[in-house]
Amino acid sequence: MTAATNPADALASELIRRILDESPLKAASFIVTIYGDVVEPRGGIAWIGNLIETCADVGISETLVRTAVSRLVAAGQLTGEREGRRSYYRLSRSAGSEFAAAARVLFSAPEDSGWQFVHVTGPAVEDAMQALKRAGHARLNDRLAVGPARAVTATVPALVFRAEPPQDPKALQEFTSEYWDLTVHAEAYAVFLAQFGALLSPAASVSFSPSMALTIRLLLVHRFRAVHLHDPRLPSGALPDDWPGKAARQLFARAYRQLSPAADAHVARTFVTASGPLPASTAATDLRLEMLAGEAF
Structure with missing residues (x-):
């Protein structure tokens, strides 16, 4: 079904438009999200046509995609390969290490370190x-x-x-407030909750098409990555009692697991390499879902 005939897709399209109006996407950054969410756990290589098609769903033109890919190649994050008339791009070794480190932060349960x-x-x-x-x-x-x-x-x-740390939680929170400005991070989490809480309400998300499920999941990862990786991720005892980061992480975990069956099916039907289609799932994608399971409530 298209957004025109699928009521859930039509509603999602309108909510996505509002999200993108509030926080416009940059092509290179969104392509990094596609690689991190879809490509890296499935081998690290994808056809540029898939990048163009996926970015078109969020209003990024083919010209912007090709320019962004060229810049990512120049920056040493991607390397290009040709097979016949098709161009494929693979993560560089250093970029693969960076993506793996970011994935551990996004998908692993928060570690209450010392x-x-x-x-x-x-x-x-x-x-x-x-x-x-x-x-x-x-x-x-x-x-x-x-x-x-x-x-x-x-x-x-x-x-x-x-x-x-001190045994007195209030003293630790006062220490935190003196050296970290958590307001900007709390506000970013609040925006994430407002945007995706509406988009992924139970009434709105029961029947997304596979292509829409992937689009929403990519936006979910893109926004949560931007917020969460900039958060200093302090131990829980140092955070305010009403810290919105916990609710945001629960929403991310629940929504990611909810969207993944349809999104991954769409990946398997459409994403290709020179040797064949990308798989719907791998040990790496299964591990991500398992790590999120304990937080999806």
Whole structure:
């Protein structure tokens, strides 16, 4: 069914239009989402025609897709291959590692890690501090940062001191509010909940066509990735009692699992490589669904 004849698709199309009006897509970023959600767990290579068709469903033109793919190749994220008259693009080794790391954050259950102080010892102080910031740390002075205990410090030359948080939750929340501005992240989660809560209400999402299910799932991943990967993802005890990140993650998990049977069937029917169609599922896609199962409530 098309959106014109499928009432669920028609409603979704209108809600998607509103979402895109509020937060316009960039072609390169959306193509990264397609690779992360569809292509990477199925081998990392896809026909450019599939990228063009999938992006058209969210209003991104063929010209913008081809330009964005060229830029991703120039940036070392994709490599091109030709088979006859068709062009295929594969994730580079470094991009594959980055995608796998991002997938672990998106699909794994949140880890309530401890705390650490990190004193940078190497000469590239600013590069190290930026890496720590991306891992959720707050800068205290030129070389010292504090944040959740994460493996990023393995790649940063530093002295690491484990810290015991105070037993008083209020004191920990006050400490957090002094060094992290969580307002912007809370607002981003609230927007995500408002947009996708309406799009994926039980009444609206019972009969999406397979192509619409994939479009919605890609937008879901795209928006949640943008919000969640920028969140410092602090331990739960440091967060406000009404923190919207928990509800957003539950919505993401529930919606992703709900949309996946139809979306994956559409992938298997339409996405191809030079050696044949992409599979509907793989061990990697099954693992993602399993990891989300405990949060989809």
